[in-house]
Amino acid sequence: MLGRIRAALGGAAPLPLDVPRDYRPGGELPPGDPALVELLVDRLVDYRATVHRLAGDGATVHSGDIAARVGEILPSGCTVVIPPGLPPGWLPDGIVGVPDDGRSHEWLDTVAGVVTAATVAIAETGTIVLDGSPDQGRRVISLLPDLHVCVLRTDQVVASVPEALRRLTPGRPLTWISGPSATSDIELNRVEGVHGPRNLHVVIV
Amino acid sequence: MKTFLGTPAVAPRGVGFLRGDETFPRAARKALADPQLRRNLGHATTTIREKSGAVIAELPDWQELREAGRALKAATMSNLVELLEQLETAVTKAGGTVHWAADAHEANRIVTDLVRATGERRVIKVKSMATMEIGLNEALESAGITPVETDLAELIVQLGHDKPSHILVPAIHRNRSEIRELFLREMPGVDPSLTDDPAALAAAARRHLRETFLRTKVAVSGANFGIAETGTLAVVESEGNGRMCLTLPETLITVMGIEKVVPTWRDLEVFLQLLPRASTGERMNPYTSMWTGVTPGDGPQEFHLVLLDNGRSAVLADEVGRQALHCIRCSACLNVCPVYERAGGHAYGSVYPGPIGAVLSPQLTGVADNASLPYASSLCGACFDACPVKIDIPTLLVHLRDAVPHPMAEKVVMAAAARTMSRPRLYRAAQRAARLSRFAGRRGRGLPPPLSGWTSSRDIPAPPPQTFREWWAER
Ligand code: SF4
Numbered sequence: 001m002l003g004r005i006r007a008a009l010g011g012a013a014p015l016p017l018d019v020p021r022d023y024r025p026g027g028e029l030p031p032g033d034p035a036l037v038e039l040l041v042d043r044l045v046d047y048r049a050t051v052h053r054l055a056g057d058g059a060t061v062h063s064g065d066i067a068a069r070v071g072e073i074l075p076s077g078c079t080v081v082i083p084p085g086l087p088p089g090w091l092p093d094g095i096v097g098v099p100d101d102g103r104s105h106e107w108l109d110t111v112a113g114v115v116t117a118a119t120v121a122i123a124e125t126g127t128i129v130l131d132g133s134p135d136q137g138r139r140v141i142s143l144l145p146d147l148h149v150c151v152l153r154t155d156q157v158v159a160s161v162p163e164a165l166r167r168l169t170p171g172r173p174l175t176w177i178s179g180p181s182a183t184s185d186i187e188l189n190r191v192e193g194v195h196g197p198r199n200l201h202v203v204i205v
Numbered sequence: 206m207k208t209f210l211g212t213p214a215v216a217p218r219g220v221g222f223l224r225g226d227e228t229f230p231r232a233a234r235k236a237l238a239d240p241q242l243r244r245n246l247g248h249a250t251t252t253i254r255e256k257s258g259a260v261i262a263e264l265p266d267w268q269e270l271r272e273a274g275r276a277l278k279a280a281t282m283s284n285l286v287e288l289l290e291q292l293e294t295a296v297t298k299a300g301g302t303v304h305w306a307a308d309a310h311e312a313n314r315i316v317t318d319l320v321r322a323t324g325e326r327r328v329i330k331v332k333s334m335a336t337m338e339i340g341l342n343e344a345l346e347s348a349g350i351t352p353v354e355t356d357l358a359e360l361i362v363q364l365g366h367d368k369p370s371h372i373l374v375p376a377i378h379r380n381r382s383e384i385r386e387l388f389l390r391e392m393p394g395v396d397p398s399l400t401d402d403p404a405a406l407a408a409a410a411r412r413h414l415r416e417t418f419l420r421t422k423v424a425v426s427g428a429n430f431g432i433a434e435t436g437t438l439a440v441v442e443s444e445g446n447g448r449m450c451l452t453l454p455e456t457l458i459t460v461m462g463i464e465k466v467v468p469t470w471r472d473l474e475v476f477l478q479l480l481p482r483a484s485t486g487e488r489m490n491p492y493t494s495m496w497t498g499v500t501p502g503d504g505p506q507e508f509h510l511v512l513l514d515n516g517r518s519a520v521l522a523d524e525v526g527r528q529a530l531h532c533i534r535c536s537a538c539l540n541v542c543p544v545y546e547r548a549g550g551h552a553y554g555s556v557y558p559g560p561i562g563a564v565l566s567p568q569l570t571g572v573a574d575n576a577s578l579p580y581a582s583s584l585c586g587a588c589f590d591a592c593p594v595k596i597d598i599p600t601l602l603v604h605l606r607d608a609v610p611h612p613m614a615e616k617v618v619m620a621a622a623a624r625t626m627s628r629p630r631l632y633r634a635a636q637r638a639a640r641l642s643r644f645a646g647r648r649g650r651g652l653p654p655p656l657s658g659w660t661s662s663r664d665i666p667a668p669p670p671q672t673f674r675e676w677w678a679e680r
Binding site for chain 2: 001005006008016140143177182186188195
């Protein structure tokens with residue numbers, strides 16, 4: 001097959017792969033700039049994710065504040081799955097957090113939600129990327145439960161797609177999330193929650 | 206491996222969906238007689254066009270991104286052999302297995318054998334143009350394996366034993382009450398009190414498919430990008446069924462056209478900005494999954510990549526026509542095309558409809574097998590302007606028309622048919638005259654100019670009961 005392709009190309013000199021890139025290599029604002037966080041929030045709200053912003057300049061937010069907010073999002077007494085490396089103290093009392101140790105898909109399908117961290121977020125597109133690190137876990141745990149609480153630090157917010165790609169490690173399993181699962185397949189009416197989690201809560205600290 | 210003897214191998218006949226049963230003008234006539242279809246299509250294309258225009262306007266560097274996308278695709282094609290070898294090495298190193306499929310038959314055989322080897326009798330599928338192109342579902346079914354389409358639209362198409370009509374919204378030819386009836390008829394255990402509310406219909410599909418996702422051990426997907434440098438595959442989607450298919454099963458088989466290879470990781474920064482804005486008019490599609498071979502403990506532990514030629518090397522051999530392989534399947538050219546909006550996707554007879562289909566299908570099959578498609582355009586140029594990777598579709602159409610083995614008179618007439626179809630006034634006159642011609646008796650001279658040349662060498666199809674103008678006034 002490669003011979004066929006080579007023949008089709010007819011021995012012409014190959015074009016250089018190093019093409020002109022006159023587009024923006026990044027945004028004008030540095031990661032975590034308050035204006036970028038504003039923009040991200042705007043994008044998230046636009047596609048109807050629920051955004052929770054914790055007061056403070058990042059450094060002063062304590063895990064107790066995160067836990068309190070998570071407690072407001074999740075119904076008390078419910079069971080959620082958590083990645084094995086979720087920072088301690090992010091779950092409030094009254095929520096049962098079961099660390100994922102290779103749980104079955106059937107079980108994951110029954111839990112009320114999942115709480116994870118994130119790797120990077122893109123303000124311009126309202127995207128959150130998970131990369132399977134210990135505080136984010138296997139891909140499946142943020143897929144089967146119907147509610148996903150994602151805790152994001154402001155210093156993880158970059159302006160644009162090129163900046164995000166530079167921060168990511170290609171070999172890792174990556175999930176880019178830009179809104180709750182949606183379809184427009186029936187008469188172009190937007191319907192949320194076909195297969196992925198129907199509720200996405202983003203806690204920005 | 207076949208020796209190259211000057212005639213490049215096109216996609217074989219008798220398998221897959223690249224050839225229609227009838228010519229474009231003839232098939233288009235049916236769509237023109239279906240007001241529901243035209244209303245749906247008109248609504249779809251207008252809505253997507255508006256959304257897309259708004260989010261494209263947000264990017265100050267859209268034109269620079271398009272130019273980079275164009276240049277990257279051109280460079281990719283001219284380095285295709287090396288890039289595919291690089292991709293194979295990277296995927297293999299990451300624990301995947303790469304297979305080479307020269308045509309639809311080979312690809313179908315490879316996938317069927319891989320599924321058989323798992324001992325499973327059912328696979329879940331995420332929408333993929335490539336697997337539709339090769340007729341994989343039919344091949345699996347004849348091997349006793351049940352393919353389950355998991356995209357809502359594909360599910361609707363599959364349940365209706367139907368063909369998709371739009372790359373992006375394949376079930377746009379069905380309205381909500383038709384979908385409800387389909388679900389009631391074809392979905393086992395569906396609640397009989399199901400309403401035709403889109404949210405209720407989507408929820409029914411969610412319930413219907415959840416069990417299947419949890420129990421099926423093999424998935425088949427396509428890929429939007431395959432990165433040579435890293436061996437990473439990417440699938441962009443909206444519903445989450447892609448994530449299900451790419452994450453839950455034990456075995457994942459991905460069928461990817463060879464033209465989908467992307468040189469480097471960095472190049473994603475171009476395509477991930479171009480595709481969603483041009484396609485669904487979103488700043489980013491809801492979900493994008495990327496995986497590299499096998500990740501221990503996370504997702505499928507067996508991964509196969511099937512690289513598909515099926516006529517692509519024949520396209521590559523034509524230095525002008527080659528551009529058609531740059532397509533990233535965004536469907537923007539469909540949404541701006543006046544001919545597509547009237548004729549609908551089915552008229553193109555191939556899984557690739559619209560302007561891109563008119564230049565890609567005839568090249569994949571050889572022009573003789575899709576001879577009317579290069580005329581399915583008025584050459585208005587809107588597709589070129591809309592294309593995020595700047596494919597010069599009008600020039601390709603003209604180039605392919607030269608290769609069509611038709612007498613000159615017929616070529617002129619087919620071109621005129623497309624032109625009039627895109628312009629209501631001319632079409633109105635021609636249509637009205639066509640209706641009058643019904644009363645001209647058995648020896649009717651056929652359609653008046655400019656359509657008469659076409660009909661004089663063909664049977665005269667029955668003129669549609671409603672003229673274009675009547676439809677136009679109705680909108
Ligand atoms: S030809 Fe261009 S506009 Fe048409 S689907 Fe392909 S990439 Fe999109």
